[in-house]
Amino acid sequence: MKKNERKVQDERENIIEGRNPVIEALKSGRTIEKLYVSKGDVEGSIKMIISMAKERGIVVNEVDRRRLDDMSITRAHQGVIAIVSEYRYFExxxxxxxxxxxxxxxxxxxxxxxxxxxxxxxxxxxxxxxxxxxxxxxxxxxxxxxxxxxxxxxxxxxxxxxxxxxxxxxxxxxxxxxxxxxxxxxxxxxxxxxxxxxxxxxxxxxxxxxxxxxxxxxxxxxxxxxxxxxxxxxxxxxxxxxxxxxxxxxxxxxxxx
The missing domain is CATH 3.40.1280.10 (SPOUT methyltransferase, trefoil knot domain)
Structure with missing residues (x-):
């Protein structure tokens, strides 16, 4: 990915990565449009994330970890990425x-x-x-x-x-x-x-x-x-x-x- 493309991606406000951030997004009721988890990685907190998502009717997409690597901005996705509604700033x-x-x-x-x-x-x-x-x-x-x-x-x-x-x-x-x-x-x-x-x-x-x-x-x-x-x-x-x-x-x- 080119440097300017990475910069544009870095500024996106509709991606959440990592287990704790995604769990808190699910708990808070944040609108989650898509959820991606690493294929085969369904133990521990990932299992809990999948369960919480299904309770809210969110479709869970199991994908190859390399796809998550390509999607990741933080380079520390821990096997889970959520596409969410953009953050709503307050007054x-x-x-x-x-x-x-x-x-x-x-x-x-x-x-x-x-x-x-x-x-x-x-x-x-x-x-x-x-x-x-x-x-x-x-x-x-x-x-x-x-x-x-x-x-x-x-x-x-x-x-x-x-x-x-x-x-x-x-x-x-x-x-x-x-x-x-x-x-x-x-x-x-x-x-x-x-x-x-x-x-x-x-x-x-x-x-x-x-x-x-x-x-x-x-x-x-x-x-x-x-x-x-x-x-x-x-x-x-x-x-x-x-x-x-x-x-x-x-x-x-x-x-x-």
Whole structure:
């Protein structure tokens, strides 16, 4: 496959690969148009996937594993690929409504040009685990919800609201008008443990190379950082996001343990 053809395929938003992502898609009721499994591979979780699909009346196509290899975007399909309806993005209001429905202060993750789909998927996974009500991404210069993102999220994309907006700065201003405090994660900020991160909050995570843009930082209420104690002074975007989300959850009080 030519490089430009692979790029177009990478941007498709109607493929889910891997056992856990497909299981979560089936559980969530996502529309699955076709399901492909590796011929002869009907043990363990694949057997469960086939059973769940048949319960929903989804036709299961057993194909040669080489065909799955050709179809695969992630190169880690684990013997199963689902062709699904394209991901339906939410509105920012839907994220706020989710918080209101749960009787909780809004906790929102804003991503400033995260272009690596693996990072986006990992951040969505952490957002789900730490109780964020949704993730906001820009329409341009950002990874979209594709097969790679779904795989990296381990199925969390089926339960986490992702909104796609035209202008991040405008969205930040609108959130502030609704009483949401907005904090950027940047090395120039105050140590996160020293700041009160309770109450309505949106966290801005910057891109892998450039961090949070200057204009976005200027629109935020305050800037926080994760203290570094080793020789390396930076963290992967998804790792940093997970750490700061845990800090927010810890300050709000972790329940269920």
């Amino acid at each position: 920012v209001e839907d994220i706020l409504e989710e918080a209101n429905k749960k009787g909780e202060d809004p906790f929102i993750i804003i991503l400033d040009e995260i272009e690596d789909p693996h990072n986006l998927g990992s951040i969505i996974r952490s957002a789900n685990i730490f109780g964020a009500h949704g993730v906001i991404i820009p329409k341009r210069r950002s990874a979209l919800v594709t097969a790679t993102v779904a795989k990296a999220s381990a199925g969390a994309i089926e339960y986490t609201r992702v909104a796609k907006v035209t202008n991040i700065n405008q969205t930040i201003r609108e959130l502030k008008e609704k009483g949401v405090w907005v904090a950027a994660l940047d090395m120039d900020g105050e140590i996160c443990y020293s700041k009160d991160l309770r109450g309505p909050l949106a966290l801005v995570i910057g891109s892998e190379g450039k961090g949070v843009s200057k204009l976005v930082k200027e629109n935020c209420d305050f800037i926080i950082k994760i203290p570094m104690y080793g020789q390396i002074n930076s963290l992967n975007a998804s790792v940093a996001a997970g750490i700061i989300m845990y800090e927010v959850k810890k300050q709000r009080g972790i329940k269920g343990e």
